[in-house]
Amino acid sequence: MKDMATSLDETQVPPATDPLVAKTALTVSGAVKYYPNAPMPALNDVSFSIAENEFFTLLGPSGCGKTTLLRSIAGFEDLTSGSIRLDGDSIESLAPNQRPINTVFQHYALFPHMTVAENVAYPLRRLRLDARAIERRVAEMLALVKLAEMADRKPAKLSGGQQQRIALARALAPNPRLLLLDEPLSALDLKLRREMRTELKQIQIKTGITFLFVTHDQEEALAMSDRVAVMNNGQVEQIGRPEAIYNAPANEFVATFIGETNALSGLVEKTGSGAAQVIVLGGIALAADADLAVGERVGVSVRLEKVDLRPPGEGAVDAIVEQTVFLGTDTVVHLKVGKETLQARLQHTDRARPVPAPGDHCSVHIDPGAATVVARSNR
């Protein structure tokens, strides 16, 4: 606590670090949490670590245990088993007010009877900084979130987006070792959410504080994070950089939860020299790097934008357009390939190529390397 108070004045901007070589800030290992009287664990053996200065995101559907994990790290819940270490030291025995970790709550939790400046000063007062230092730090934080002119207002007189920024300023003011953010943007409208996304990332880079961000919005996760952990049913399904999560999902859950995908069933046809070939849609050959047995049936994920539509006869298999859905920058085309359905996303950049209409005949091409084998089935 004392270290934190004295290190407030350091305004150094740390360089963006590679999470693989950087110092570890937080380590969660084997976290298990059973709520009283709940049959299923809210957290089921969760392990991961976050590097210093990293923007790390927990992404998962509602009820997968994101909030539970965050509250355990903040100190509001005790784990049933497992350990949480910050900078190598176990913090489980510390009360929330003894952990150098701050939280931005989903509904801001600003103190309604205090002005904006008093809210931001709150943690600094509790740390017994002297009045001048507090004043300076509050001004600095309000400038950081661009709300200096709101200092004397009550939170109720601010818009949702402004309240969000104040909550952020308040949590950042004591310069925590780790900032936890529980779906901080979910209460904002779409446009504001997009703006805040950029700003949040900029603030994270500027302050150099390690962020642990929670969301169920995959776009948000992919846009901001250095690394993402995808969670489901109290377990971590995959951890990786956004591109890796998107392009190489580890399993069917990750593939379908992140972005839109065609979940196809494929037949392993040829294996040799470490590479397998999987046939989908009765004629399209895809490469798979897993060691698969010939004749095995597997699940294959193909992103919508990886499906290429060509004039009839030019692609590997023929298809009929069933429906088209216009989405502004692109159009999703629903296709029937034999008995199976397939979706393709066409960007409106190629003016020469018209978007097909329902009933049109066309053919489908998929790059052999564009697919991911996500599951094996025994059928």
Place this chain on the structure above:
Amino acid sequence: MSHATRIDRLRSYPGFGPLTIICLTFLYAPLLVVSVYSFNATRSITEWGGFSFDWYVRAFNNPTIRDAAGNSLFVAVCAATLATTLATMAAISLLRGPPLKGQTGAVSLVSLPLMVPEIITAIASLIFFVTIGVPLGFVSLIAAHTVFCIPFAYLPISARLSGIEATLDEAAGDLYASRADVIRTILIPLMMPGIASGFCLAFIVSLDDFIIANFVSGPGSTTLPVAIYGLARIGFTPEINAVATLMLAVSILFVGLSWFLGRKTTQIN
């Protein structure tokens, strides 16, 4: 169904109008008569003889009434302060503390005095004080009133506290506040309207109490209701009307104040 339409439907019941008038008459006519005759120029409490403030002046100059009024105010301020403090502590520990064994039991225990007939409380208190050897006087009276006033103070205070989001406690804790800091800097300031409302109710309950005061007050600590009762036994004078009217005004003022402060409870957060 909205509030307005419910009242409209009530209005359409046959006999609603006359019944309302009868009830209001029974409730308020005696009070009105008492107030009106406190301004009577003659000694009669049934015959109007012109307007005057004489009885108020005489009441103020009557040492019995003046001393009793002073005692009443002193006891009410002490009892209400103690009751409000205890009720606030009870509300915070029951609503915000760690889960307690027999929590619901504790809440009912706090509000028990509301259900026990006052005469029983009075007699029990008297026996209690005599048994443990506390002489009857201010100490016994304030103690008895404090206990009696706690549930009245507890209701608006706990209502207000349950309207304060628990995430505020957590946020404060997250921002390095100790439990004592949370109570001092977050809960108490936000509970203030409820606490003030509870204080007003407790104050007026103590000020108006006759039964308990009649049993446990001593010779030097007679309160106003007890003094009025004593005077009325000797004979009614408009002087009593004047004191009664003043007490009525104070009661209405405090109950109104309590209601006004309590109403804010639903508005904030």
